[in-house]
Amino acid sequence: MIKAVLVMNTQGKPRLAKFYEFQPVEQQQEAIRNVFSVLCSRPEHVSNFVDAESFFGPDSRLVYKHFATLYFVFIFDSSENELAMLDLIQVFVETLDKCFRNVCELDIVFNYSKLHTILDEIILGGQVLETSSTEVMKAIEEIARCFLFPFWFFTWSFFFT
Template sequence: MGLRFFLLVNKQGQTRVAQYYQYRDVETRVTNEAEIIRKCLARTEKQCSFMEYRGFKLIFRRYASLYFIVGADNDENELAILEFIHMVVETMDQYFEGVCELDIMFNIDKAHFILDEMIANGEIVETNKTRIIAPIRVIDKVDKLSS
């Protein structure tokens, strides 16, 4: 399978983006998210950025006021997932010209689109920033023309 979910969370523990690649009912998602977020936010800068959680791995990284959290199968490479998180941040940074929490909140569809271009069915399928951003730019142009 690979990745189970991808979460973007602010420092207050509020989920801004949640993409799941394995079915979980809403109640389970909410319960698990709250526990996962508490665990990640409680870690200090000097502690490791990955941990075991209920039969899978949690890999996370903090950028400014946002935490990027990935749930992955046990056979996934933690360092590769950390690099992937960095690639997601760089891609969003390039598209939003300096991504911040407000960019995510006001353009939630674009954030999901970027993740959809990079991850399919829990597998990383694209890491080329130009290829990821190109379709979004086309949509932006069409939106401008129709306005």
């Protein structure tokens, strides 16, 4: 099971923090600080897999990818495959790139709800739902169409009454 998904910049500011297991806010903040301290102290040429038992409990692993000014981090237990989680980060980033046309930190900051919607199409309740970025994009486009229809319906009905 996936325990958490974090996106943070290179200064350690969290841009997305989604925990799939309950933790009080203080523990979440402490975990984010600990994850960042581990990531920023690692050299570029070492593995992207880290034991996360010290701050997420026993049987926890962490996988991350560093793109430009952002770290994408997944924390999970032993029931998940490490390489599959690394690939899932790639799917997440590819989907963000398709949505925002070369995603950057500002896209994540100003489109927070869209980011959560994309993540919810990939992972829900700590379980992987979809591993294809094209299928995720189809779902996102369908959601966007659903939200546009009521707007048009209410706008036109307003003019005709």
